[in-house]
Amino acid sequence: MKIRGIDHVVLTVRDIAATVEFYQRVLGMRHEVFEGQFNALHFGDQKINLHPYRAEYTPHAHTPAPGTGDLCLISEGEIENVIETLRSQRIAIEVGPVDQTGARGRMRSVYLRDPDRNLIEVACYQF
Numbered sequence: 267m268k269i270r271g272i273d274h275v276v277l278t279v280r281d282i283a284a285t286v287e288f289y290q291r292v293l294g295m296r297h298e299v300f301e302g303q304f305n306a307l308h309f310g311d312q313k314i315n316l317h318p319y320r321a322e323y324t325p326h327a328h329t330p331a332p333g334t335g336d337l338c339l340i341s342e343g344e345i346e347n348v349i350e351t352l353r354s355q356r357i358a359i360e361v362g363p364v365d366q367t368g369a370r371g372r373m374r375s376v377y378l379r380d381p382d383r384n385l386i387e388v389a390c391y392q393f
Contacts, residue, residue, distance in 0.1 A: 274306070274313045275337065277384060278330040282316055284381045289314070292355050293339065293388075309339070335384035338368065338375070345374040345390045352378060352388075360385075 362376035
């Protein structure tokens with residue numbers, strides 16, 4: 267077996283609508299309801315599936331809980347554009363910009379929190 271990528275991750279959230287609104291407005295993701303009931307946030311060739319807290323879909327993580335996610339998302343362009351977008355949306359930057367090492371090498375990152383307090387890193391490789 268040779269793993270070549272990540273198709274999706276799952277976040278357990280308290281409020282699907284608030285999560286969808288945040289990820290669409292702030293991060294530009296596209297919301298989709300599939301199979302008539304499941305919510306996903308699409309970006310690039312990946313997606314984040316959303317599970318409602320205390321009504322998670324089977325199978326699920328051993329101990330699913332809101333606020334336990336820690337994701338790094340890659341943005342096109344430069345980190346200054348990311349910062350400008352976050353400031354225009356009045357989203358607090360918790361840390362950054364800082365230099366980090368990602369899967370492809372050096373990158374610049376900022377960290378923020380989504381409605382469930384998951385840690386979201388947005389990074390750019392061009393700097």
